[in-house]
Amino acid sequence: MADTEGRDVRANQALLEVRNLRVEFPTRRGTLVAVDDISFHIDPGEVLGVVGESGAGKSMTGAAIIGLLEPPGRIGGGEILLEGERIDNLPYERMRRIRGRRIGAIFQDPLTSLNPLYTVARQLIETIQTHLSLPEKAARARAIDLLKEVGIPSAEERIDHYPHQFSGGMRQQVVIALALSAEPRLVIADEPTTALDVSIQAQIISLLKRLCKEHGTAVMLVTHDMGVIAETADRVAVMYAGRIAEVGPVEEVVRRGKHPYTHGLMGSIPHIGGEITELTQIEGAMPRLNAIPSGCAFHPRCERVFARCSVDRPELLSVDGAEVACHLYDDAGREAAD
Amino acid sequence: MSETAHIPDVARTPGKATALVEAQGLMRHFDVSPPLLNRVIEGKGRAVVKAVDGIDFAIPRGETFSLVGESGCGKSTVARLIVGLYQPTAGNIRYEGVEIGGRANARNRQRMQPRMQMIFQDPYASLNPRWRVERIVAEPIQARRLLTDRQAVRTRVGELLTQVGLSPADGEKFPHEFSGGQRQRVSIARALAGEPEFLVCDEPTSALDVSVQAQILNLMKTLQRKLGLTYLFISHDLAVVYHVSTMVGVMYLGRLVEWAETKTLFDNPRHPYTRMLLDAIPDLEMSGRQRIPVAGEVPSPINPPPGCPFHPRCPHAQDRCRVEPPKAIAAGGAQVACHAVEEGRI
Ligand SMILES: Nc1ncnc2c1ncn2[C@@H]1O[C@H](COP(=O)(O)OP(=O)(O)OP(=O)(O)O)[C@@H](O)[C@H]1O
Ligand SMILES: Nc1ncnc2c1ncn2[C@@H]1O[C@H](COP(=O)(O)OP(=O)(O)OP(=O)(O)O)[C@@H](O)[C@H]1O
Ligand code: SF4
Ligand SMILES: [Mg+2]
Ligand SMILES: [Mg+2]
Numbered sequence: 001m002a003d004t005e006g007r008d009v010r011a012n013q014a015l016l017e018v019r020n021l022r023v024e025f026p027t028r029r030g031t032l033v034a035v036d037d038i039s040f041h042i043d044p045g046e047v048l049g050v051v052g053e054s055g056a057g058k059s060m061t062g063a064a065i066i067g068l069l070e071p072p073g074r075i076g077g078g079e080i081l082l083e084g085e086r087i088d089n090l091p092y093e094r095m096r097r098i099r100g101r102r103i104g105a106i107f108q109d110p111l112t113s114l115n116p117l118y119t120v121a122r123q124l125i126e127t128i129q130t131h132l133s134l135p136e137k138a139a140r141a142r143a144i145d146l147l148k149e150v151g152i153p154s155a156e157e158r159i160d161h162y163p164h165q166f167s168g169g170m171r172q173q174v175v176i177a178l179a180l181s182a183e184p185r186l187v188i189a190d191e192p193t194t195a196l197d198v199s200i201q202a203q204i205i206s207l208l209k210r211l212c213k214e215h216g217t218a219v220m221l222v223t224h225d226m227g228v229i230a231e232t233a234d235r236v237a238v239m240y241a242g243r244i245a246e247v248g249p250v251e252e253v254v255r256r257g258k259h260p261y262t263h264g265l266m267g268s269i270p271h272i273g274g275e276i277t278e279l280t281q282i283e284g285a286m287p288r289l290n291a292i293p294s295g296c297a298f299h300p301r302c303e304r305v306f307a308r309c310s311v312d313r314p315e316l317l318s319v320d321g322a323e324v325a326c327h328l329y330d331d332a333g334r335e336a337a338d
Numbered sequence: 339m340s341e342t343a344h345i346p347d348v349a350r351t352p353g354k355a356t357a358l359v360e361a362q363g364l365m366r367h368f369d370v371s372p373p374l375l376n377r378v379i380e381g382k383g384r385a386v387v388k389a390v391d392g393i394d395f396a397i398p399r400g401e402t403f404s405l406v407g408e409s410g411c412g413k414s415t416v417a418r419l420i421v422g423l424y425q426p427t428a429g430n431i432r433y434e435g436v437e438i439g440g441r442a443n444a445r446n447r448q449r450m451q452p453r454m455q456m457i458f459q460d461p462y463a464s465l466n467p468r469w470r471v472e473r474i475v476a477e478p479i480q481a482r483r484l485l486t487d488r489q490a491v492r493t494r495v496g497e498l499l500t501q502v503g504l505s506p507a508d509g510e511k512f513p514h515e516f517s518g519g520q521r522q523r524v525s526i527a528r529a530l531a532g533e534p535e536f537l538v539c540d541e542p543t544s545a546l547d548v549s550v551q552a553q554i555l556n557l558m559k560t561l562q563r564k565l566g567l568t569y570l571f572i573s574h575d576l577a578v579v580y581h582v583s584t585m586v587g588v589m590y591l592g593r594l595v596e597w598a599e600t601k602t603l604f605d606n607p608r609h610p611y612t613r614m615l616l617d618a619i620p621d622l623e624m625s626g627r628q629r630i631p632v633a634g635e636v637p638s639p640i641n642p643p644p645g646c647p648f649h650p651r652c653p654h655a656q657d658r659c660r661v662e663p664p665k666a667i668a669a670g671g672a673q674v675a676c677h678a679v680e681e682g683r684i
Contacts, residue, residue, distance in 0.1 A: 051547070052547065053519075053547050053549055053550065054517055054518070054519025054520055054523075054545075054546055054547050054550050055516075055517040055519065055520050056547075058517075059517060059518065070514075108518045108545070109460070109518065153410075153637055153638040154638035154640055154641070157385065157638070157640060158638075160372065161370060165368070165370055165387075166410075167409055167410040167414060168409075168414060168459045168460060168541070169409030169410065169574075170409055170410050173409070191518065191545070194544045194545060196409055196574065197406075197407065197408045197409050197574035197615075198574060198576065198615065198618040198619055199408055199614075199615070199618045200408065200409050201574075202618055224519075224546065224547035224548055224551070225575075226548065227619070264549060265547070265548055265549055268548040268549040268551070268552040269548050269577070270551075270552075270555075270575075270577040270578055270580065270581045271577055272576060272577050272580045272604055272619070273580075273604070276580070276581055278556050278559075279551075279552035279555055279556055279581065280552060281549055281552040281553045281556060282549045285503045285504070285505070288505060288507070288508075
């Protein structure tokens with residue numbers, strides 16, 4: 001099999017591969033590390049969910065992949081491969097063409113992706129025409145179809161409105177339509193459904209899943225909504241303080257999470273029904289980037305901390321089908337804990 | 339409105355002394371017509387979005403009233419009307435019984451305004467990018483002259499930042515140096531800084547991960563208990579709504595279709611739309627329960643369907659539903675606007 005540019009595409013090649021990625025912010029008082037040596041991959045047709053505390057580095061990881069880290073933020077090490085090709089060191093123009101065409105991005109903040117001065121029609125049609133050679137009329141028809149697919153009512157009329165005339169959730173729907181307009185191979189979706197109600201959410205999720213199934217699109221889905229993760233993701237990565245704490249199949253992580261942080265996270269989810277009590281919260285706050293604790297970054301908040309945790313940094317280890325970075329799962333560690 | 343049945347229904351007893359905030363026949367329409375020239379050339383008519391189309395509610399002091407409903411149903415517009423960012427097209431808003439809606443009541447509004455604060459759905463747009471966080475959070479303290487001594491203001495800002503899970507040292511940073519969820523926490527700290535008695539929260543925790551969300555929701559509840567705060571709360575996360583609210587109102591196309599005490603609404607939803615909404619909740623247990631998306635297309639608020647606006651998607655719709663808008667009636671402790679409920683069909 002060969003793709004349009006004649007490169008070999010191995011059947012079992014990951015669509016996206018991230019190796020030892022580091023994202024840093026140089027400041028006057030030293031370098032802050034927002035993403036610290038993380039590696040993961042996403043296969044064609046697969047949805048990788050990314051969860052973790054606010055500030056854990058989820059958005060920075062996504063921004064690094066699409067080449068949109070805002071200076072002074074920069075990639076400080078590692079490699080990013082899209083369909084086997086390195087994309088982290090490409091010149092701006094080449095990356096710009098990949099973005100939109102081969103990678104579609106849905107940002108956490110819908111306003112940054114929409115120009116307030118142009119109608120939604122103009123923005124969608126322009127994007128479609130940049131990446132697919134379609135005449136204006138066909139591009140408009142496609143734009144309207146996309147808006148319908150993401151669930152905008154009266155799309156024919158609404159398309160000629162300006163972003164500020166849409167509700168918060170509807171703007172997000174427009175951004176999703178923009179990201180999908182050129183049929184990308186990889187979709188980076190940063191909190192795509194956060195602003196959306198449950199029924200539109202269901203619609204967007206089934207649209208994403210259909211893309212994966214029918215076109216082999218790979219999706220990196222960043223969200224804090226565990227319901228969405230449970231329903232959409234094939235695998236989940238849990239991030240904490242710039243590192244991956246745990247990664248594995250969705251049932252393993254959501255139902256039988258191994259890392260103590262994963263436990264805390266699952267415990268804080270509110271449920272409908274039953275007595276209304278205080279929600280469980282993980283005590284303490286995520287460390288600031290200039291004061292990441294030694295050893296395991298989670299140790300000051302961990303209920304099962306033991307001596308080794310504050311000294312050694314845990315690496316990912318295979319445990320029952322998932323990978324976990326926690327000394328409790330290392331033989332030597334377990335003995336020490338007992 | 340029909341017979342007065344149960345007590346929980348504060349919405350039906352406007353003017354009751356306990357209500358801190360009341361809306362009556364509240365309406366806001368937006369003109370979204372194409373420019374006149376296009377209308378003439380393309381033969382298009384005027385277009386009006388009926389974002390909020392006549393709603394009533396009352397929030398008793400010290401309680402939390404939540405609005406839920408699909409994207410674009412008008413929740414944020416209600417919030418903006420209440421805090422005075424939009425002028426109502428029609429209807430009244432009262433605060434402690436004082437009329438504050440509309441330009442005619444601008445003086446009353448000015449008097450009451452400092453007592454309320456809003457947390458916006460979009461934390462990016464609502465923080466001044468050129469101000470340091472410390473100045474952003476200190477602003478309401480200074481505006482209300484709650485503290486004058488500079489050192490005292492600093493200390494207070496530090497306390498507020500700590501309360502929302504940031505650190506006092508974060509005060510030196512600019513908004514762009516924060517992640518999405520951290521920015522939302524800054525806007526929560528700012529809202530609390532003004533020591534409001536009434537807080538409008540538009541999706542306050544949507545940008546937050548679950549553990550920070552739990553911290554913020556617990557904090558909001560503690561403040562309510564200690565200081566008697568009153569909240570108007572908007573969220574699409576029904577589990578969150580279940581945890582924070584005393585009363586819940588379900589909106590559909592600019593109207594309230596059902597409202598009731600939280601437990602009543604979740605245990606025994608009456609309106610067909612409320613039932614669909616509850617069925618569409620994502621399933622965390624992965625029990626294999628089929629999540630049922632709300633059927634049918636969301637109709638447009640530009641051309642809302644006649645009769646009951648929900649009838650094109652409703653499994654119980656009959657002829658009457660297609661012509662006559664249903665009025666809210668008391669049904670099993672809830673207020674429900676549905677012909678099928680009124681006729682005892684469901
Ligand atoms: N311009 C900047 N200068 C310094 N630090 C920054 C800058 N931008 C982001 N950061 C820091 O980088 C870290 C990672 O941010 P990121 O946006 O990736 O978090 P996130 O996991 O997406 O969180 P959220 O769930 O809140 O969106 C945060 O601690 C943030 O404070
Ligand atoms: N300034 C405006 N001009 C024109 N139309 C507007 C304006 N503000 C809101 N609308 C329209 O009014 C309707 C209600 O919008 P609103 O923002 O209140 O929805 P919402 O319930 O908050 O939705 P979401 O859950 O997506 O935030 C939408 O159809 C929206 O497009
Ligand atoms: S009034 Fe009729 S259409 Fe509307 S919800 Fe009730 S049964 Fe359905
Ligand atoms: Mg983020
Ligand atoms: Mg809104």
